[in-house]
Amino acid sequence: MKCKWIKVCQWLLGALGISASIASCGDPLGIMRVEYGQPNMDYSVKGKVVDSETGAGVPGIEVSHERWGRQTDTTDANGCFEICGNAFPAENFEVEITDIDPLKDGNYKSAQAVIKLSQVKKGNGHWYNGAFEANDAILEIEKQDAE
Amino acid sequence: MQSNVTFKQRLQLELNRQLVQDAQKTHPLRQLFWECTLRCNMNCRHCGSDCKSSSALPDMPFADFRRVLESVKEHYDSHKITITLSGGEPLMRPDLAKCAREIYDMEFPWGLVSNGWLMTPSRIEELLGAGLHGATISLDGLKEEHDWMRGHENSFEHASQAIRILAAEPEIGFDVVTCVNRRNISQLSWIKDYLLSLGVKQWRLFTVFPVGRAANDPMLQLTSDEFRLLMDFICRSRKEGDIHTNYGCEGFLGPYEGKVRDNIFTCQAGLTVASVLADGSISACGSIRSDFHQGNIYRDNFIDVWENRFQPYRDRSWAKTGKCGNCKWWRFCEGGGMHLRGEKRELLLCHLDRL
Numbered sequence: 001m002k003c004k005w006i007k008v009c010q011w012l013l014g015a016l017g018i019s020a021s022i023a024s025c026g027d028p029l030g031i032m033r034v035e036y037g038q039p040n041m042d043y044s045v046k047g048k049v050v051d052s053e054t055g056a057g058v059p060g061i062e063v064s065h066e067r068w069g070r071q072t073d074t075t076d077a078n079g080c081f082e083i084c085g086n087a088f089p090a091e092n093f094e095v096e097i098t099d100i101d102p103l104k105d106g107n108y109k110s111a112q113a114v115i116k117l118s119q120v121k122k123g124n125g126h127w128y129n130g131a132f133e134a135n136d137a138i139l140e141i142e143k144q145d146a147e
Numbered sequence: 148m149q150s151n152v153t154f155k156q157r158l159q160l161e162l163n164r165q166l167v168q169d170a171q172k173t174h175p176l177r178q179l180f181w182e183c184t185l186r187c188n189m190n191c192r193h194c195g196s197d198c199k200s201s202s203a204l205p206d207m208p209f210a211d212f213r214r215v216l217e218s219v220k221e222h223y224d225s226h227k228i229t230i231t232l233s234g235g236e237p238l239m240r241p242d243l244a245k246c247a248r249e250i251y252d253m254e255f256p257w258g259l260v261s262n263g264w265l266m267t268p269s270r271i272e273e274l275l276g277a278g279l280h281g282a283t284i285s286l287d288g289l290k291e292e293h294d295w296m297r298g299h300e301n302s303f304e305h306a307s308q309a310i311r312i313l314a315a316e317p318e319i320g321f322d323v324v325t326c327v328n329r330r331n332i333s334q335l336s337w338i339k340d341y342l343l344s345l346g347v348k349q350w351r352l353f354t355v356f357p358v359g360r361a362a363n364d365p366m367l368q369l370t371s372d373e374f375r376l377l378m379d380f381i382c383r384s385r386k387e388g389d390i391h392t393n394y395g396c397e398g399f400l401g402p403y404e405g406k407v408r409d410n411i412f413t414c415q416a417g418l419t420v421a422s423v424l425a426d427g428s429i430s431a432c433g434s435i436r437s438d439f440h441q442g443n444i445y446r447d448n449f450i451d452v453w454e455n456r457f458q459p460y461r462d463r464s465w466a467k468t469g470k471c472g473n474c475k476w477w478r479f480c481e482g483g484g485m486h487l488r489g490e491k492r493e494l495l496l497c498h499l500d501r502l
Contacts, residue, residue, distance in 0.1 A: 009165045016159050018411060088275045 041129040044084040045093055045115055047137030049075045051108075058108065058141060060101040065093060074100065089129040093117050097141055107144040113137075156405050160479045163411035167481075170418040171461045176228055176453060178415075179219065180422035180433055181212055183246065184235040189262050190298030192364055204425055209246040215423055215449045216253055222450050229280070230257040233433055235425070238265035244273040251278030258282055258320075263309030264302060271312050281320040283351075284309050288331035288338055296326065307345065314346030322349035324395070329366045332373045335380050343390055352381060353395030356434075356487055356496050374501040381407040397487065398498030399480035416485040417441075417460020421453055429453075431460060434486040460485060469494060 049061045057079020064072040065083055073081040083095075093115040099108040121131035152160070184206045219228065230250050237243055237259050250257045258281030259274075266284075286306045287296040293303040313321045323342055325331070331338065335352075342350055354374065355367045369377065378400070384392040385407070394400070394407040396415070404411055416431030424430055429442040429452050439459060442452035459465060466482030471494060474480070482494065489495045 006166060006169050009162045013159060013162045013166075013411070016155060016162070016405070018159055018163070018405060018409070 040086050041089045041123075042084070042086050042121070042131040043093065043117060044082070044131070044133040045095075045117070045137060046080070046082045046133075046135050047115065047139060049079045049081065049097060049139045049141055051106075052140040052142045058106075060099070060104055061108065061141065062096075062098045062100045063139070064096045064098070066096075091117055091132075093134065095139070097139055099141070102144075108141045109144055111139070111141050113139050115139075152402055152404065156402070159405045159411055163413065164479060167413050167418075170413075170415075174418050174453070174457070174461060176219070176223055176421060177419040178229050178231060178421075180231045180233050180420070181207075182234060182422065182424040182433055183207065183212070183232050183237050183243070184240050185425045186239040187234060187236045187262075188239060188264055188299070189236065189302065191262075192296050192298060192367060206240055207423075207425055207427065209242065209249065211427070211444065212246075212423060213249060213253075215444055216250065216255065218448065218450050220253055220255075225254045226256070228255055230255045232257065232259040233422075234260075236262055236264070238270065244270075244277045247274060247279070248277035256280040261285075261309065262297065262302065263306035264299075266305075266309035266312065268312055271309075271316070275316065275319075279319060282313055283321065284313065284323050285326070286310065286323050286338075286342070287326045287328075288334060289341060292331045292334065295330065296328070310342075310345045310347060314348075320349075322351050323347050324351045324353060326367075327352050327354050327369065327377050329369060329373065332369060332376060335377070339384065339390060339392075347390060349391045349393075350384075351393050351395055352377065353397065356397065356484075369501070371501045374498075378403045378407055378502070397484045398496070399476060399483060401476060401499050401502055403502065404479075412480065414460075414481070414484045417457040421457075423449070431457070432486055436486075436488065436490065438490065438492070439485060439488070465492065466494075470497065474499075 045065075047063075049058050049063065050056060051058055057075070057077075059075050059077045059079060061075045061079070061081075062072055063075065063081045063083060064070055065085075071083045071085045073083050075081045095113050095115060097111045097113060099110065102108070115134045115137045117132035117134050119130055119132050123130040185204050186206070216225075216230070219225065232243065232247065238261055240246070243259075247257055247259075257278065259279070260283045263284045263286075271279075284306055285297075286303075287293045290303040293306065294300055310323060313319055325338060327335070339350070354369055354377070378394070381392050381394050382403070384390065393409055394403075396408075396412075399412045400407065416435060420431050422430045422433050423444055424433065424440075427443045427445045428437065428440040429444060429447065429449060430437075430440045441456040442449075463481040466488070467477060471477055471480075471482050476499065480499075482488075483497065487495050
């Protein structure tokens with residue numbers, strides 16, 4: 001009964017233009033409650049790391065992204081990589097490119113790149129902002145100068 | 148003072164009183180401040196420090212605060228309790244993001260109050276990764292007035308940069324707070340235009356109360372005419388609607404109730420708001436005098452304190468003395484904000500006197 005009365009008071013206050021009064025019975029003063037959660041998006045980035053001179057795919061290159069934890073992939077024999085995960089919403093996806101086996105396939109300089117993402121799935125109007133992807137990112141890397 | 152309120156306001160006040168009475172009984176914890184450091188990189192004129200706390204006090208180890216949170220989570224729904232990191236300047240703590248991530252992993256939403264000086268893009272990125280939910284940045288005027296207030300050259304540029312960065316993150320709820328004083332009162336429209344140009348959507352204005360450094364600074368206390376000017380400015384700004392404007396939570400405002408804030412005046416201290424201060428003290432808002440502290444996390448169980456103490460906050464009958472004794476607004480004001488009480492529990496400032 002008490003709870004109903006409180007709800008009536010809250011409703012009446014809301015109707016009288018006191019916007020912060022609209023709340024559940026557990027929140028009698030209508031504090032602006034911040035719901036636990038975090039804006040986020042799913043992302044998927046596929047691409048290829050290529051030699052800037054020859055355009056050929058470079059294997060054994062680590063592509064990493066750090067936003068909510070570190071996500072990495074190492075390019076396959078064709079230079080292809082794929083990273084997916086969930087992170088704070090952003091249109092740009094920053095990656096670090098590092099040659100982790102310089103003795104095997106030539107020695108390449110580390111580099112950074114920004115990949116533009118496109119939305120492929122809508123959000124739910126709440127914390128989830130939808131899915132974003134980039135399917136054909138080409139990342140060029142330069143060979144180290146010979147010593 | 149204009150002593151009358153309209154019928155609609157009277158109704159709002161009466162309805163809100165019902166909610167306050169309920170909250171005094173149920174006191175659902177909704178906001179928990181953690182004074183995570185007393186260190187600060189500013190020298191603000193209006194600092195409300197109790198003047199007893201030294202910045203030499205080391206930061207509280209997060210493990211100590213985590214024990215409080217574990218206890219809170221055990222008893223209440225953590226999703227409904229926002230942890231607000233305050234200081235000092237919280238960003239002075241190098242491990243802030245690590246602490247915040249642990250808070251987030253315990254499923255508490257969290258936010259922080261900052262002067263913005265250290266809020267660089269990389270720091271924001273780090274905080275977003277730790278689940279930053281909301282933030283409050285202080286901007287006390289245009290360059291000259293802000294830097295004067297903060298006692299730090301270039302603080303205006305830093306605060307502006309922080310605001311720009313946060314405004315570009317649409318999912319983060321943030322507001323800008325401005326301490327209105329005798330130097331910036333005539334510039335409110337310009338400040339508003341500037342905030343709009345930065346992309347600010349929520350603006351909170353407040354006036355200082357005579358505690359700490361502010362007590363003896365005549366430039367910080369508005370005259371009655373200026374205070375009314377401020378109230379009228381907020382009313383106008385709320386009607387214009389281009390930036391959501393509110394007066395701070397302090398003080399009962401009589402004829403301006405329901406017009407300058409989203410809510411009717413209620414001191415939420417001890418009803419829904421608690422704090423853990425740098426020395427472990429358990430209080431309500433950080434600006435309340437130490438005389439009103441209710442315990443200490445190093446001696447007491449936080450839940451036990453929250454559930455069974457805080458009586459001066461939940462039963463204000465002790466405050467119905469002096470000028471409050473015969474005040475016709477007592478029913479709705481109940482002695483004003485707890486932070487407006489002095490060493491002997493006397494009322495330091497009545498906002499109605501300025502209207």
